[in-house]
Ligand SMILES: Cc1cc2nc3c(=O)[nH]c(=O)nc-3n(C[C@H](O)[C@H](O)[C@H](O)COP(=O)(O)OP(=O)(O)OC[C@H]3O[C@@H](n4cnc5c(N)ncnc54)[C@H](O)[C@@H]3O)c2cc1C
């Protein structure tokens with residue numbers, strides 16, 4: 001695309017455009033370069049979504065009239081069939097003028113806290129493991145989110161925002177803590193780990209996500225983190241302890257890592273009242289050879305295999321929260337729903353695409 005055409009496109013997508021939902025009186029405004037999805041959520045609509053990152057396909061919609069600019073044409077959330085039918089991902093496109101779309105909104109997706117953009121400054125970092133580091137940012141306004149939710153970070157020099165889950169609790173001081181795993185040659189994580197300095201700024205846009213702690217049911221809680229899925233499970237455990245939920249219920253925290261040196265999470269739980277009693281930590285290592293090499297005597301295998309053994313009894317007595325790589329979340333979901341008949345409403349998860 002030539003420089004003039006690119007400038008015209010940039011101007012059209014940063015203007016405000018009305019988006020109508022076909023067959024309903026609902027209309028919302030896309031402004032400030034938002035995607036269709038973010039504009040809908042900022043307007044308080046229940047637009048279906050999960051990852052906000054082009055991976056899951058939950059935000060698919062059909063265009064009835066008007067045009068969009070697609071940010072990531074190869075996004076894996078669309079199948080070839082979707083592309084042939086002209087379907088779009090609301091999290092990966094921006095209206096370039098007035099738009100009419102077909103989508104089925106659902107009250108389940110209505111944001112409990114409307115997402116907002118904040119300028120944020122890096123205030124501290126600390127290593128959690130050899131490849132996971134906690135990054136703490138501060139914003140001028142309060143950090144408003146539900147435990148288990150994530151935010152989208154716009155990082156200078158990275159061509160698209162990346163989603164990261166908060167590990168702390170919402171707070172008036174405006175602190176947002178993220179526990180981020182370094183990805184080999186990953187664009188965002190290379191910037192975060194090797195270029196970002198204390199005092200540098202990023203944009204935090206959030207909160208997003210539906211895998212947040214449900215406080216008002218009496219079931220025991222199970223949190224399962226695989227690899228980089230640590231942060232939201234730490235946040236949920238902290239919130240359950242802070243809300244006094246663990247006086248009458250138990251919380252089982254599972255961490256699945258590849259090798260013993262990947263294991264983490266326990267020190268965050270040890271700071272909480274009820275650790276070792278109401279809060280129980282379990283860990284599993286998937287690479288048997290690395291465990292054998294250091295005579296590690298803990299559990300070896302996949303976390304979804306150990307879960308029924310360690311929990312025992314009827315799994316449907318629990319409320320499940322989990323986060324991590326898609327193959328792990330898929331295996332846990334199948335085990336819970338197919339093998340153990342846990343109702344879908346008791347299962348809350350984020351796939352980290
Ligand atoms: C809901 C959610 C929560 C997450 N929470 C955490 C967390 O708490 N901790 C953690 O370590 N990781 C988390 N992740 C993963 C994180 O967002 C990044 O995928 C990961 O850090 C790798 O980023 P990278 O840029 O270093 O790697 P890359 O390999 O450079 O990028 C990987 C990801 O970037 C996105 N991407 C790539 N190209 C494009 C493009 N052209 N346009 C738009 N997007 C693109 C895709 O989502 C892809 O999976 C989360 C992901 C999701 C979806």
Ligand code: FES
Nearest residue numbers: 052056057077091
């Ligand atoms: S929310 Fe758009 S692909 Fe996941």
